[in-house]
Amino acid sequence: MSDTPKSFRVGLVQMCAGRMVDRNIAAATELIRAAARGGAQYVQTPEMTNILELDRERLLAAIKPEVDDPGVTQFRFLARELGIWLHVGSLALVGERGRPVNRSLLISPEGRIDARYDKIHMFDVDLPGGESYRESASYEPGHEAVVAALPWGQLGMTICYDLRFPHLHRALAKAGARFLAVPAAFTKPTGLAHWHTLLRARAIENQCYVFAAGQGGCHENGRETFGHSLVISPWGEVLAEADVQPAVTFADVELQRLEDVRRQVPSLRHDRPFDVVYAADTPPNEVAS
Numbered sequence: 001m002s003d004t005p006k007s008f009r010v011g012l013v014q015m016c017a018g019r020m021v022d023r024n025i026a027a028a029t030e031l032i033r034a035a036a037r038g039g040a041q042y043v044q045t046p047e048m049t050n051i052l053e054l055d056r057e058r059l060l061a062a063i064k065p066e067v068d069d070p071g072v073t074q075f076r077f078l079a080r081e082l083g084i085w086l087h088v089g090s091l092a093l094v095g096e097r098g099r100p101v102n103r104s105l106l107i108s109p110e111g112r113i114d115a116r117y118d119k120i121h122m123f124d125v126d127l128p129g130g131e132s133y134r135e136s137a138s139y140e141p142g143h144e145a146v147v148a149a150l151p152w153g154q155l156g157m158t159i160c161y162d163l164r165f166p167h168l169h170r171a172l173a174k175a176g177a178r179f180l181a182v183p184a185a186f187t188k189p190t191g192l193a194h195w196h197t198l199l200r201a202r203a204i205e206n207q208c209y210v211f212a213a214g215q216g217g218c219h220e221n222g223r224e225t226f227g228h229s230l231v232i233s234p235w236g237e238v239l240a241e242a243d244v245q246p247a248v249t250f251a252d253v254e255l256q257r258l259e260d261v262r263r264q265v266p267s268l269r270h271d272r273p274f275d276v277v278y279a280a281d282t283p284p285n286e287v288a289s
């Protein structure tokens with residue numbers, strides 16, 4: 001008999017981060033406390049919890065290496081004080097190679113940093129409405145997918161635009177993840193078009209719970225983000241959803257549900273190898289005359 005607890009409560013912190021790091025940390029702290037008061041044992045904050053700033057010069061002036069970062073210090077204290085698993089969806093930090101990284105941290109209830117994940121896929125896009133992003137101009141991408149242990153099972157760590165790369169989520173699920181984390185700062189137009197659909201697809205195809213805390217609303221730097229933080233079941237059901245403004249969204253995660261779904265439709269175990277061929281290169285069928 002395993003002594004893994006049968007359920008736990010998730011709290012997603014939705015924020016509207018600005019350019020001032022100390023204000024963002026204070027706003028996040030208040031919502032994380034509210035999440036813990038509401039009984040959340042795993043609390044996730046969105047991408048760019050400490051600063052939403054795409055201007056490279058301003059960003060460089062505002063951020064610090066992980067060891068000196070005031071947010072890291074604060075969130076470690078907070079996790080320990082509240083006795084929660086605190087997943088800081090991401091912080092802009094100066095990486096070990098001197099360039100900014102978009103980094104997610106999983107902090108244990110003892111205040112230990114148990115996992116770090118640097119966003120792999122850079123949001124370099126030109127949207128139909130005229131919005132343009134060049135994340136790779138400011139940030140250095142990561143190269144490692146990360147699975148981290150929670151008391152209830154493994155957590156696969158991703159960030160925002162990573163959501164569009166299904167093989168990353170597949171790899172995490174194959175490596176044992178039962179929960180996929182997608183902290184985000186989705187744009188409003190792409191959120192409207194794709195957010196629910198992609199998150200539900202990642203949950204259904206990988207038979208995982210999906211936890212996605214978002215940024216939402218109009219930010220100091222002129223951006224507007226989509227909000228709608230979501231908790232999704234392995235069957236694709238929306239268990240809880242935020243609106244656009246800052247708030248905490250709660251859901252109870254039932255591990256038996258995940259086991260049931262995986263037993264009933266074992267698609268996660270039905271992957272098979274195959275080749276891709278060009279039809280023109282295959283021999284024509286015999287046509288009966």
Ligand SMILES: O=C(O)CNC(=O)[C@H](CS)NC(=O)CCC(=O)C(=O)O
Pocket residue numbers: 047048051052053054123133134135159160161162164185186187190191
């Ligand atoms: O750097 C910051 O200030 C905050 N970071 C972000 O907003 C990131 C990179 S620009 N946003 C996304 O990845 C949005 C993805 C998205 O919206 C989609 O895939 O449709």
